[in-house]
Amino acid sequence: MxxxxxxxxxxxxxxxxxxxxxxxxxxxxxxxxxxxxxxxxxxxxxxxxxxTGIIRKYVTLLDNNKVERELIAICMVKLEKHTLDNLKLFEEQTVKIPEVLECYHLAGEYDYMLKVVVKDMNAYQEFAVKKLSVIKNIATVQSSFAMSVLKDTTALVL
Missing domain, CATH: 1.10.10.10 (Winged helix-like DNA-binding domain superfamily/Winged helix DNA-binding domain)
Structure with a gap:
C-alpha cells in the first residue's frame, strides 16, 4: 500500500x-x-x-433503534498489569466481541474505552458477565449509558 x-x-x-x-x-x-x-x-x-488506503471500506450505517440495539454503553477499563503480553491479550479478545463497536487504547486514568451497543440492560448484563469479565487482567470497568444521542457521524472534517 x-x-x-x-x-x-x-x-x-x-x-x-x-x-x-x-x-x-x-x-x-x-x-x-x-x-x-x-x-x-x-x-x-x-x-x-x-x-492507497485513504478510502478503507464502504459500509451501511444502521439506525440502532430500528434494529433493536438501543442501549449504548461507554466502558472505561483499567488493567491490573501493563505488560505487553497483557495489553495484546486484552486487545485481541476485545476486538473479537461483536457488541464492541469501538475500542481505544488510552493515555490517562483508564487504559481502554469501549463503545458497546446492545438491545437493553439485560443484554448489557449478559455482555458484561459472559464476555467482558472473562478477559483476564481487568482490574475495573466503569460503565456509563447514553441517555440520548446528540451527534453520531463517521464523516471526518477535511
Whole structure:
C-alpha cells in the first residue's frame, strides 16, 4: 500500500472524499457533475484513494433503534498489569466481541474505552458477565449509558 506522504491530495480529492463520506452510493456520473469532471477521472481518483488506503471500506450505517440495539454503553477499563503480553491479550479478545463497536487504547486514568451497543440492560448484563469479565487482567470497568444521542457521524472534517 502506498504511504500517505507520497500521495498529494488536491481540492478535488477533498471534495470527492466529502461527497463520498456523506453518500457512498453516489454514482460516478453524479460525482463527476458535482466536481466538474467527466466520469473517467472520477473513477480513477476513487480507485487511487482506495488503493492507497485513504478510502478503507464502504459500509451501511444502521439506525440502532430500528434494529433493536438501543442501549449504548461507554466502558472505561483499567488493567491490573501493563505488560505487553497483557495489553495484546486484552486487545485481541476485545476486538473479537461483536457488541464492541469501538475500542481505544488510552493515555490517562483508564487504559481502554469501549463503545458497546446492545438491545437493553439485560443484554448489557449478559455482555458484561459472559464476555467482558472473562478477559483476564481487568482490574475495573466503569460503565456509563447514553441517555440520548446528540451527534453520531463517521464523516471526518477535511
Amino acid at each position: 502506498e504511504h500517505l506522504s507520497f500521495l498529494k491530495l488536491d481540492k478535488i480529492d477533498f471534495k470527492l472524499l466529502n461527497l463520498l463520506q456523506h453518500d457512498a452510493k453516489m454514482k460516478h456520473k453524479e460525482l463527476a457533475a458535482e466536481l466538474g469532471l467527466t466520469v473517467t477521472p472520477v473513477y480513477e481518483r476513487i480507485k487511487r484513494l482506495e488503493k
